[in-house]
Amino acid sequence: xxxxxxxxxxxxxxxxxxxxxxxxxxxxxxxxxxxxxxxxxxxxxxxxxxxxxxxxxxxxxxxxxxxxxxxxxxxxxxxxxxxxxxxxxxxxxxxxxxxxxxxxxxxxxxxxxxxxxxxxxxxxxxxxxxxxxxxxxxxxxxxxxxxxxxxxxxxxxxxxxxxxxxxxxxxxxxxxxxxxxxxxxxxxxxxxxxxxxxxxxxxxxxxxxxxxxxxx
Amino acid sequence: xxxxxxxxxxxxxxxxxxxxxxxxxxxxxxxxxxxxxxxxxxxxxxxxxxxxxxxxxxxxxxxxxxxxxxxxxxxxxxxxxxxxxxxxxxxxxxxxxxxxxxxxxxxxxxxxxxxxxxxxxxxxxxxxxxxxxxxxxxxxxxxxxxxxxxxxxxxxxxxxxxxxxxxxxxxxxxxxxxxxxxxxxxxxxxxxxxxxxxxxxxxxxxxxxxxxxxxxxxxxxxxxxxxxxxxxxxxxxxxxxxxxxxxxxxxxxxxxxxxxxxxxxxxxxxxxxxxxxxxxxxxxxxxxxxxxxxxxxxxxxxxxxxxxxxxxxxxxxxxxxxxxxxxxxxxxxxxxxxxxxxxxxxxxxxxxxxxxxxxxxxxxxxxxxxxxxxxxxxxxxxxxxxxxxxxxxxxxxxxxxxxxxxxxxxxxxxxxxxxxxxxxxxxxxxxxxxxxxxxxxxxxxxxxxxxxxxxxxxxxxxxxxxxxxxxxxxxxxxxxxxxxxxxxxxxxxxxxxxxxxxxxxxxxxxxxxxxxxxxxxxxxxxxxxxxxxxxxxxxxxxxxxxxxxxxxxxxxxxxxxxxxxxxxxxxxxxxxxxxxxxxxxxxxxxxxxxxxxxxxxxxxxxxxxxxxxxxxxxxxxxxxxxxxx
Numbered sequence: 001x002x003x004x005x006x007x008x009x010x011x012x013x014x015x016x017x018x019x020x021x022x023x024x025x026x027x028x029x030x031x032x033x034x035x036x037x038x039x040x041x042x043x044x045x046x047x048x049x050x051x052x053x054x055x056x057x058x059x060x061x062x063x064x065x066x067x068x069x070x071x072x073x074x075x076x077x078x079x080x081x082x083x084x085x086x087x088x089x090x091x092x093x094x095x096x097x098x099x100x101x102x103x104x105x106x107x108x109x110x111x112x113x114x115x116x117x118x119x120x121x122x123x124x125x126x127x128x129x130x131x132x133x134x135x136x137x138x139x140x141x142x143x144x145x146x147x148x149x150x151x152x153x154x155x156x157x158x159x160x161x162x163x164x165x166x167x168x169x170x171x172x173x174x175x176x177x178x179x180x181x182x183x184x185x186x187x188x189x190x191x192x193x194x195x196x197x198x199x200x201x202x203x204x205x206x207x208x209x210x211x212x213x214x215x216x
Numbered sequence: 217x218x219x220x221x222x223x224x225x226x227x228x229x230x231x232x233x234x235x236x237x238x239x240x241x242x243x244x245x246x247x248x249x250x251x252x253x254x255x256x257x258x259x260x261x262x263x264x265x266x267x268x269x270x271x272x273x274x275x276x277x278x279x280x281x282x283x284x285x286x287x288x289x290x291x292x293x294x295x296x297x298x299x300x301x302x303x304x305x306x307x308x309x310x311x312x313x314x315x316x317x318x319x320x321x322x323x324x325x326x327x328x329x330x331x332x333x334x335x336x337x338x339x340x341x342x343x344x345x346x347x348x349x350x351x352x353x354x355x356x357x358x359x360x361x362x363x364x365x366x367x368x369x370x371x372x373x374x375x376x377x378x379x380x381x382x383x384x385x386x387x388x389x390x391x392x393x394x395x396x397x398x399x400x401x402x403x404x405x406x407x408x409x410x411x412x413x414x415x416x417x418x419x420x421x422x423x424x425x426x427x428x429x430x431x432x433x434x435x436x437x438x439x440x441x442x443x444x445x446x447x448x449x450x451x452x453x454x455x456x457x458x459x460x461x462x463x464x465x466x467x468x469x470x471x472x473x474x475x476x477x478x479x480x481x482x483x484x485x486x487x488x489x490x491x492x493x494x495x496x497x498x499x500x501x502x503x504x505x506x507x508x509x510x511x512x513x514x515x516x517x518x519x520x521x522x523x524x525x526x527x528x529x530x531x532x533x534x535x536x537x538x539x540x541x542x543x544x545x546x547x548x549x550x551x552x553x554x555x556x557x558x559x560x561x562x563x564x565x566x567x568x569x570x571x572x573x574x575x576x577x578x579x580x581x582x583x584x585x586x587x588x589x590x591x592x593x594x595x596x597x598x599x600x601x602x603x604x605x606x607x608x609x610x611x612x613x614x615x616x617x618x619x620x621x622x623x624x625x626x627x628x629x630x631x632x633x634x635x636x637x638x639x640x641x642x643x644x645x646x647x648x649x650x651x652x653x654x655x656x657x658x659x660x661x662x663x664x665x666x667x668x669x670x671x672x673x674x675x676x677x678x679x680x681x682x683x684x685x686x687x688x689x690x691x692x693x694x695x696x697x698x699x700x701x702x703x704x705x706x707x708x709x710x711x712x713x714x715x716x717x718x719x720x721x722x723x724x725x726x727x728x729x730x731x732x733x734x735x736x737x738x739x740x741x742x743x744x745x746x747x748x749x750x751x752x753x754x755x756x757x758x759x760x761x762x763x764x765x766x767x768x769x770x771x772x773x774x775x776x777x778x779x780x781x782x783x784x785x786x787x788x789x790x791x792x793x794x795x796x797x798x799x800x801x802x803x804x805x806x807x808x809x810x811x812x813x814x815x816x817x818x819x820x821x822x823x824x825x826x827x828x829x830x831x832x833x834x835x836x837x838x839x840x841x842x843x844x845x
Contacts, residue, residue, distance in 0.1 A: 018648055021647060021648035021651035028655060028658050061639060063796070063799075088647075109643065110643075113650055
């Protein structure tokens with residue numbers, strides 16, 4: 001893939017009207033190209049398998065194969081596929097559930113369209129994106145869990161802490177690798193280790209926790 | 217003898233009679249045998265004695281025979297004397313003679329014997345050889361014959377005397393036997409007949425239920441004993457009978473009491489279960505309790521969580537003549553324990569307050585304090601009855617709570633459905649509109665008015681669409697049963713659609729209305745409304761048929777049919793959001809929704825699902841329609 005090429009996007013949402021709106025919105029951004037729309041989770045997984053897009057916009061509340069299942073299926077297919085949840089639901093359960101399942105972002109459908117577009121662009125470039133206000137809720141949930149699990153940053157090595165700071169800034173592995181002057185593969189290993197040490201299931205969790213505890 | 221007999225037992229009397237008979241018979245028999253024996257000897261003795269006389273004459277004849285020679289005469293006399301000797305010493309005479317020497321018979325024989333042996337025999341023998349001896353001896357012989365005669369006569373007399381004695385003995389024996397038999401028969405007849413008749417009469421009286429009769433039990437015989445035994449029996453019977461009657465009376469009273477208790481429990485259960493629980497119903501129950509037990513019952517009090525103050529939930533307004541139970545006591549004392557508690561009433565000396573707990577399934581709901589007036593004997597059955605009523609009230613309260621819980625759950629489910637519908641319709645439309653606004657702004661900034669006009673058109677149609685959705689949602693959300701049943705709600709819906717142009721709606725409801733829970737009823741109604749709405753908007757026909765049935769497997773089958781333009785001509789139904797809502801609802805019910813073209817033209821929407829309730833119950837219906845305290 002050439003670096004100047006447009007980033008490909010697949011929209012998975014069972015509301016035709018909303019799909020149409022999102023496509024029209026993304027069409028405004030020349031760097032993004034909607035390569036497929038799917039009206040159900042099953043169809044979405046098929047399209048992702050076929051198109052290998054840079055970004056998947058996924059609705060949570062769908063009949064049949066739900067958003068969470070679809071997310072898990074896509075991540076099982078290829079963990080590197082970036083998936084951003086785009087939903088109406090702002091409940092903590094949905095938010096934490098999808099972040100744990102490895103979602104790279106969680107955006108609400110009622111965001112200002114311009115803001116939504118900007119976030120989607122950020123997500124394409126490897127940043128973790130979470131709607132305004134939801135980050136606090138995620139942090140709260142993690143805090144409650146942290147109290148129970150007694151997490152401590154002191155368990156991490158200096159390098160791991162550096163990488164955690166990178167995560168907290170929403171940087172992608174590639175960016176972190178460049179900043180630290182190491183290979184992307186090494187960053188991945190470090191991320192895996194620090195997630196295990198802090199018993200997090202996703203990098204977003206780790207990032208939010210780091211911001212919350214002023215480690216970054 | 218009769219006196220003696222009359223004091224004897226019957227067996228004794230029979231024994232005595234038999235003994236007498238036996239003795240008499242024995243005496244008679246023995247005397248006969250003795251006589252027979254002695255008379256045999258005596259007859260032969262009389263004969264022999266008689267022959268002595270004849271022999272004496274033979275001697276005299278021999279002496280007087282002058283034709284004989286002297287020698288011959290001597291010989292003839294000699295043989296005659298010899299014969300005489302033989303006869304005199306004949307055993308029959310010896311055996312007849314009594315041993316007693318002073319006996320007259322013996323003395324007579326001794327004289328005959330002595331006279332013969334000492335004087336006559338020697339004389340006869342001496343004179344035999346001499347002529348004219350007869351004249352010498354004959355006077356002597358004559359005297360001797362007289363002696364022999366006397367002896368014979370005496371012997372004869374003895375025999376006759378014996379016969380007379382025998383006759384007497386026989387006669388007396390016979391008489392005695394006859395008398396004894398007669399007396400025995402008479403006494404047995406008299407005693408047995410009278411006593412048996414008495415006992416029989418007595419037994420009949422007892423059988424009739426008269427235990428006061430007594431059989432005469434004087435006298436010492438078996439019948440007296442029997443009568444006495446009968447009397448004891450009658451006494452025992454009468455005592456047992458009296459006890460039995462008392463028991464029957466007591467049990468009748470108990471039965472009556474439990475009957476009353478049952479009727480109270482039935483009446484209170486009816487009050488409590490025939491509709492939603494209200495203060496009015498509880499008041500009715502208190503009145504029932506007061507009427508049945510006679511104990512003033514004024515208030516039913518729920519307990520608050522801190523158990524400090526009770527919360528009166530029902531007051532018996534009819535009870536005005538008694539002092540206020542709440543004024544008499546403080547709440548804490550009333551609610552102190554979860555069991556039945558009886559304690560003195562501080563405001564009335566001698567009176568008491570009975571706190572009847574309202575307990576259901578181990579849960580304490582409150583209490584029903586009952587005034588026990590001074591001097592009232594609070595019987596255990598009353599306490600048990602009050603406790604039973606307390607349990608009923610508690611059960612009703614628990615049921616009410618359950619109903620409220622169910623209603624809350626139903627409400628929550630309904631809210632979820634509403635949220636889902638908002639999410640599926642308006643929220644999507646609004647998001648879409650927002651995006652259009654963003655596009656519009658971008659296009660206006662970029663100075664592209666032609667494209668912007670297109671977006672404005674999108675905005676307008678989007679807004680119209682949102683409005684339509686809003687209207688439909690409002691209709692749906694407004695949909696409530698408001699105390700009506702499903703059937704009424706269906707009829708109202710039909711009327712509503714008729715007024716909107718679906719003039720040919722027919723509703724065929726063969727459900728009783730209790731098969732479905734409130735929630736199920738709501739979903740069914742909304743699916744029907746949605747389907748009718750589709751008919752109204754797309755089918756281009758005024759005819760629609762709504763059918764609700766329950767098939768053999770117990771599944772609900774609800775169909776909405778029309779004879780309109782059909783599925784294909786009316787557009788892609790599967791993507792119409794109303795259809796998806798219907799499918800959603802069918803899924804919530806755990807059933808299936810089938811939309812198909814009717815063979816005879818038009819569309820058929822068929823919903824089928826298994827209702828949660830196996831049997832219809834009033835609980836959920838009450839939850840949907842009831843009002844609480």
